[in-house]
Amino acid sequence: xxSSNKVILEAKNxxxxxxxxxxxENVNLSVREGECLGVVGDNGAGKTTLMKVLSGxxxxxxxxxxxxxxxxxxxSPRDSQNLGLEMVYQDLALAGNLPIGENIFLGRxxxxxxxxxxxxxxxxxxxxxxxxxxKLKIHVKSADQKVEELSGGQRQAIAIARAxxxxxxxxxxxxxxxxxxxxxxxxVLDLINGLKKIGVSVIIISHRMDDIFAVCDRVTALFQGTNxxxxxxxxxxxxxxxGWIMGKK
Amino acid sequence: MDNKExxxxxxxxxxxxxxxxxxxxxxxxxxxxxxxxxxxxxxxSWRNITNVFKQISWQSMLALGVFIVIVTAGIDLSVGSIxxxxxxxxxxxxxxxxxxxxxxxxxxxxxxLCGMVNGFGITVLRMPHPFIMTLGTLYIFRGTxxxxxxxxxxxxxxxxxxxxxNGRIDLTWLGLEKSQYLPASVILIAVVFFLMWVFLxxxxxxxxxxxxxxxxxxxxxxxxxxxxILVIVYSLCGLLAGFGxxxxxxxTDSGYPNxxxxxxxxxxxxxxxxxxxxxxxxxxxxxxxxGVMIMGLLRNxxxxxxxxxxxxxxxxxxxxxxxVYIDVLRKDLGTRK
Numbered sequence: 353x354x355s356s357n358k359v360i361l362e363a364k365n366x367x368x369x370x371x372x373x374x375x376x377e378n379v380n381l382s383v384r385e386g387e388c389l390g391v392v393g394d395n396g397a398g399k400t401t402l403m404k405v406l407s408g409x410x411x412x413x414x415x416x417x418x419x420x421x422x423x424x425x426x427x428s429p430r431d432s433q434n435l436g437l438e439m440v441y442q443d444l445a446l447a448g449n450l451p452i453g454e455n456i457f458l459g460r461x462x463x464x465x466x467x468x469x470x471x472x473x474x475x476x477x478x479x480x481x482x483x484x485x486x487k488l489k490i491h492v493k494s495a496d497q498k499v500e501e502l503s504g505g506q507r508q509a510i511a512i513a514r515a516x517x518x519x520x521x522x523x524x525x526x527x528x529x530x531x532x533x534x535x536x537x538x539x540v541l542d543l544i545n546g547l548k549k550i551g552v553s554v555i556i557i558s559h560r561m562d563d564i565f566a567v568c569d570r571v572t573a574l575f576q577g578t579n580x581x582x583x584x585x586x587x588x589x590x591x592x593x594x595g596w597i598m599g600k601k
Numbered sequence: 602m603d604n605k606e607x608x609x610x611x612x613x614x615x616x617x618x619x620x621x622x623x624x625x626x627x628x629x630x631x632x633x634x635x636x637x638x639x640x641x642x643x644x645x646s647w648r649n650i651t652n653v654f655k656q657i658s659w660q661s662m663l664a665l666g667v668f669i670v671i672v673t674a675g676i677d678l679s680v681g682s683i684x685x686x687x688x689x690x691x692x693x694x695x696x697x698x699x700x701x702x703x704x705x706x707x708x709x710x711x712x713x714l715c716g717m718v719n720g721f722g723i724t725v726l727r728m729p730h731p732f733i734m735t736l737g738t739l740y741i742f743r744g745t746x747x748x749x750x751x752x753x754x755x756x757x758x759x760x761x762x763x764x765x766x767n768g769r770i771d772l773t774w775l776g777l778e779k780s781q782y783l784p785a786s787v788i789l790i791a792v793v794f795f796l797m798w799v800f801l802x803x804x805x806x807x808x809x810x811x812x813x814x815x816x817x818x819x820x821x822x823x824x825x826x827x828x829x830i831l832v833i834v835y836s837l838c839g840l841l842a843g844f845g846x847x848x849x850x851x852x853t854d855s856g857y858p859n860x861x862x863x864x865x866x867x868x869x870x871x872x873x874x875x876x877x878x879x880x881x882x883x884x885x886x887x888x889x890x891x892g893v894m895i896m897g898l899l900r901n902x903x904x905x906x907x908x909x910x911x912x913x914x915x916x917x918x919x920x921x922x923x924x925v926y927i928d929v930l931r932k933d934l935g936t937r938k
Contacts, residue, residue, distance in 0.1 A: 430824050445822035447815030449882035450808075458812055459823030461805050471803045 358385045359421070360521055360553055361406065361437070366415035368401055375401040376577045378415075383522060388544065388554040390568035390585075394597050397574040399557045403524050406555075407439045408432040436521035440511045440528060448500030452492060453481035455499050456514045484517050488546060505536025512543055522553040529563050541566045561590045575599050624927075625876055625891040632895060636902040643905055647781045655852065657897035658766065658786035659684070659845040661890070663861070663868040664875075665797055666716075666841035668889045669834050671872050672801075672814045674881025675723070675731035677835065680842045680868055681861035682742035683715040687846035689746040691762075692755035692856025701761035708846040715742055716839020720832035731835075739865070747858055756855035765789055766851020786848055790890075793844065798886040810834060814881025870917065871896055874924045895920065 361383045368376040376398045383389050393399045404410040406417065408426030417424055419435045426432050429439070446455050454461070457477050463470040481495040490509045492502070499507060508528055515523045528544070529537045537560075544554055544567045558564055564571055565585065572582040573596035581596045595601065636644045643649055663680045670677045687708035695704045715738070722734040768785030801807035809830050812820045820827050842861075849860060875892025877884030896917060903913050 429822070433824070439822075441818075441822060445816070445819040447812045447819045447882065449815035450812060454808065454812075455819075458819065459809070459825050461808060463805065470805070472805065472808060 359383070360385050360419065362418040362421075363402070363406060364416045364418070366402065366405055366412045366417075368398075368405060368410060369413045374577055376405070376412075379574065379577070379579055381406075381572065381579075383553045383555060385521070385553055386548050386551045387570065388548055388556060388568045390564040390571040391555060391557045391574065392559070392564065392571060392593060392597050393574035393580075394599075396576075397597075398577040399574055400526060401577075402574065403439065403526060403555070403557065406432070407437060407524060433518070433520075436519065438515035438518075438520040438523050440508075440515045440523060440525045442526040442530065446499045446507060446511055446514070449498065451496045451498055452485075452502075452510055453477045453495035455510060456481045456484065456495075456517050458514070460518065481513075481517070485513055487550075488513055488516065488543060490543065503536065504532050505539055508532060508536070508540050509543055512540070512547075516547065516552060520552065522555065523547065524555045524557075526557045527559065528556060529558065529560060537563070561593060564593065565590065573597060622885065622887075624931075625874075625888050625895075625924075628924075629891045629894055629898075632898055632902075636898060636905075640902065640905050644902065649901065649905070651782070651784050651787070653894075653897050653901045654787045654790070655784050656901070657893050658784070658790060659848040659852070660864065660867055660871070660897070661790050661893040662793065662841045662845035662848065663864055664871040664889050664893050665794065665886070666838035666845075667865065667868040668872045668875075668877055668884060668886070669797070669801070669810060670731070670838050671869075671877045671879065672810055672881060672884055673831060673834055674814045674817075674879070675831070675834070676735065676869070676879075677716075677719060677838050678732065678735040678865050679715070679719060679738040679742055680838065680845075681864035682739045682746070683712050683839050683842040684845045684849065684861040684864065685858070686715060686742040686746040687711040687843045688850055688856045688860050689750045689755070689858075691846060691850055692758075693749060695758050695762060696755055701759050704758070704762050705765075705847060708843040708850070709840055710843070712843020712846065713836050713840040716836040716842070717832060719839065720835035723835065724828035724831050750856065750858065752858050754855050754857040758850055758854055762847075763851035763854060766848040767854075768851070786851075789844070789848065793841070794886055794890055801886060806830065806833065811882050814883070816882075867896065870921050873921055876924070876928060878928070 359382050363379065363381045366376055366379045367374070379398070379402060381402065391399050391402070401410065405412045408429045408431050411426070417426065424431070424435060447458065450458070454477060457480070462473045462476040462480065464473045478495050485492065485495065490513055492506060499510060502510065512523065512525070529540055532540065541563060544556065547554055554567070556563065556568065568585050570582070570584055571588065571593055573580045573593065575596070580599070581601060663684065666680055667677050690711050691704055691708045694707050719735055719738055722728055722738070723731050726734070728734040765785055769782040770785060770788065772781055772783055773779060801810065809820060809825050812823070812825065813827055813830060817827055845861070850856065871892035872884065872889055873892070874895055875884065875888030875890070877888065899916060899920070900913055903916070
């Protein structure tokens with residue numbers, strides 16, 4: 353597809369230990385601009401731990417992270433956000449009692465000054481979120497609709513919209529289709545393809561081969577905390593990838 | 602024919618959010634009309650209505666404080682005790698002869714500090730639920746209040762200290778009679794409720810308070826310092842209880858050991874009647890005001906009709922259950938399951 357050769361994120365020799373438990377051992381990973389990388393592996397293979405290292409939630413015990421070729425040390429998810437990396441969590445991390453727009457801008461709300469006070473700029477929140485949803489072709493009745501009134505697929509779309517609202521370069525998605533009805537899976541996958549078109553890279557963790565083969569350009573498998581296999585999607589098959597998950601080459 | 606029905610249906614659906622927001626005011630209005638019909642001479646008289654406002658003045662402060670805590674899906678059982686401790690410290694400083702502006706400032710500061718203790722207990726000591734921390738401080742604060750005062754009432758404050766709770770704003774310049782004054786506490790209620798409405802609905806911190814109540818994980822993922830916001834919320838709750846103490850000091854001219862006993866339950870009841878959800882993230886300042894008013898008017902109306910206070914308890918309990926049941930029904934209509 354249209355991924356360039358510019359590497360925007362590279363993880364080198366990442367190890368992560370929790371006490372005596374080795375979660376990751378010398379793992380390497382890289383993502384190019386506009387590329388979608390699928391990360392597969394059995395439960396406990398270290399996928400989620402690796403993503404938490406990339407997003408700054410965990411500090412690696414060993415190894416380095418490079419964003420756009422520069423070595424970076426992440427102290428918190430805020431640091432990775434500032435570098436253009438956003439994470440879409442499996443439990444979606446949306447506040448159901450708030451409208452769509454306020455969820456998209458939660459924690460980064462635009463304000464206007466009223467004398468000495470900073471007041472929320474509701475008009476701007478609505479306009480900016482509607483423009484952003486339009487750009488991603490996400491259709492909802494209104495940005496004022498509360499998130500709890502949305503279907504699972506729509507919520508996933510809002511979570512992705514939230515992750516991409518601030519010019520992020522790379523979005524990590526943890527099982528983005530796991531909780532969705534079948535007819536909604538397609539919409540979310542379309543959305544991921546849409547992100548790639550506007551130059552956003554995606555890392556997707558998924559158990560569903562259908563998802564991996566619908567959107568990814570490359571797939572990498574972890575097995576017991578180590579790199580096990582990696583291939584361009586066009587040069588592998590479902591059966592082979594399923595084999596990697598089980599630890600067979 | 603068909604078309605008409607569709608129209609009617611959509612009108613009904615369009616009305617739901619308004620009913621959601623202002624339904625509680627309709628209930629309040631019905632109550633006022635009913636009480637007026639039952640007590641046509643007395644109930645809507647200037648004297649009686651100002652009395653109701655004076656009676657609910659300090660309770661409304663506690664209710665508003667508990668409300669913002671409930672919005673975060675927390676609970677504060679200690680507000681009654683915070684008010685009592687603040688009142689006792691106020692009484693002691695007043696007796697010690699401190700200047701009036703210090704005496705006025707004291708309950709506010711003590712209240713905020715007590716609230717901060719709750720906030721730190723919940724966040725830093727990582728108490729499993731705010732219920733436990735504030736149940737503990739319910740005893741601690743009241744005990745402390747009794748320790749420092751010796752468990753006896755301390756009476757007699759200066760005019761300035763009593764102004765907020767007892768002050769009268771003369772309205773004779775409007776052509777009204779001398780007895781038709783405005784209690785100062787009405788102004789205070791209006792100002793504090795308005796400021797709280799602005800804070801909760803038009804500032805980032807206020808929005809984050811609702812977000813924490815809706816989904817604390819979402820708030821954390823959005824980079825919001827949840828613990829910091831919680832400390833602010835509990836401190837504000839304590840600060841409002843301190844305001845309550847100041848009003849009560851003005852009304853009663855005395856610090857007494859039983860001040861605010863069980864007041865936390867009334868405050869929680871007012872929030873629940875006003876539509877705040879125990880699961881957090883839901884409820885409005887207007888709702889709390891209506892909740893406080895409903896409880897105040899009910900007590901007042903039943904007193905006017907000479908109904909025993911035991912019946913008042915039964916009725917208030919019934920209203921709590923009914924109000925929440927209506928909320929349950931409304932949610933069935935409005936939300937996806």
